Amino acid sequence: MTGVDVDADQVALARERADGDGLRYVVGDVLDVLDGERFDLVTCVATLHHLDLHAGLRRLADLTAPGGHLVVVGLAGGRTPVDAALSLAAVPVAAVVDRTRGMWDHGSPVADPREGYGEVRAAARDALPGVRWRRHLYWRYSLTWQAPSD
Template sequence: MSNRWNHNIHYHPMVLSAVPAGARTALDVGCGEGMLARLLRKKVPDVVGVDLDQPSIDLATQFDDDISYVVADVLTYDFPTSFDFIASVATLHHMDAAAGLTRLKALLSPGGTMVIVGLAKSQVRDLPYEVAGVVANQVHRLRKGYWEHPSPICWPPPETYTSMRRLATTLLPGVRFRHHIFWRYSLTWAKPE
């Protein structure tokens, strides 16, 4: 599994580097077959993976780990606790972005950190990122191959990069928005104590 690569996996190290020291609980939203959840478990004692897709959770539970996997809608599921760290990779565009950000904000413990890696629609202003993504994609695929994940795909994303930045800035004051290659953006936000 360590040799798997795709556009989402490419950003796992960035997500993992944001886990706050001393984090005791983590939530992987849209965990799929659990790859990121298992990496989080190496840093955080109590990890929950949530996904709507039963076949993906079935794959996740085949691994011998002590992660709690839940087949549920993160927007409505009654989690028994809040979380010190929340990660979401390529999931937010599967739901209403405002509802998703609001819900994740509510699930985050005071002082906790949230990292979202998402997909958005490109506009003309995003052309340099598009070109860089095409070139980098070819190089990475030649060197690493490409693993196609088994989870459901939602395309095209409903939000643009511009609208996601605006929405995140409104709902998460102080959020750090970054536009990346491989057709992704990231939101990193620490909830005030």
């Protein structure tokens, strides 16, 4: 298993919490590291909105081995009246979850998403033929995709 993060402190924390055989941690930008490597499973959690959307999706697809799977959990901004209505409807649910579970200080840099749900969905459909897209609470979405077999 290989983990990648641009933040050396987060990589050090990951090593501290989970270190062992078969684990490798890389400090770097996913767009620039792991050249020539492919993986049966590629996951990307709350990262894609920090990257150029199209370049990020292409890179994640390139890292996915033939027949392998890509899973993205990302953040998108509300850009349309429908986005605003769905976000507003989720506020009471989010408040209950926050009160029950509390907030988590992850220590990672935070950035607002540049793209809206529609832009992310369109870019994903363009870069990842057959991608499955779902919208979630907290301005999140998930993408699941299986790379074509050779």
